[in-house]
Amino acid sequence: MQVTPQIYCVYVYCAEKKHHEEWAKHHQIIKGVFTDIETICDALRRDVRRVNNDLIPISILQSTSSDQFDQLFACSLILKEFLINSACEQQEKNNFMKFCRSQHRGNSYQSNIIKKYQAKPKKLTPIQWYTRECFLYSMLNRALRLYDIEILTQIKFFVQEVNEQIQKIYSQSDQQHPQTVYHGQNITNDLLSKLQKNKKSLIS
Structure with a gap:
């Protein structure tokens, strides 16, 4: 199966699940083999949500120019203030x-x-x-x-x-015992590399 960047995942809809699972298991892009519409719709909704989550932007505020850095940071603060405090x-x-x-x-x-x-x-x-x-x-x-x-x-x-x-x-x-929470998100290798190279930069 030829894989292109435009194809995120593939779902197989068929009448003989066991037969198609044999060849499908050799292709990582195939997310499942289904024999009814309800289960494939459930899988699609779940994966669409995961994709939407992975598309949440991660910005690394890095710049050799302090003026540009301040502008980027200021824009993010203005957007936050607008969303939270405007009538x-x-x-x-x-x-x-x-x-x-x-x-x-x-x-x-x-x-x-x-x-x-x-x-x-x-x-x-x-x-x-x-x-x-x-x-x-x-x-x-x-x-x-x-x-x-x-x-x-x-x-x-x-x-x-x-x-x-x-x-x-x-x-x-309990302010004396703060909890640590985590957010899971898939990222590209390029973004991972940028994060590793900018450990002390601001990330939003």
Whole structure:
């Protein structure tokens, strides 16, 4: 099987699973052999989420020019302040939900989640909504990755809700015994090499 950079993974849909598993196991790019639509859809949703997670940008603030370094750092701080502290208008939220419905038109799974979120947003906590297999996770990560200010302006209400919950959890935690948390993400060899060469640089 010829592999190209544009192909991330392959799923085999067939009627004879055992037969095709024999040759499929020799190709690492093949993620599985499936005989029904439901299981292949579950695998696709799981892998799409992992790919979206891996696409979260990692920026290494390195520069021989202190002026350029300060500008890069300042931009990241300005974006953070904008998302966390700027006022939210109900119309922005309405526009975002309208945009989400248009983006997922024809996708009954996501459209149903959007309806549930609009009807009862407090049914789950902001963190639970974000970590759920739904439109909020993919839309927010994509906007952050592309620095899409238009989408970030509309979704900042949700960023603020997540931030408020994190702050609340932190205030209730044991400050004398802080916990260490980890974030797993696949990265390219080139990015790994850059990280190793810039151990004392700022990473965002």
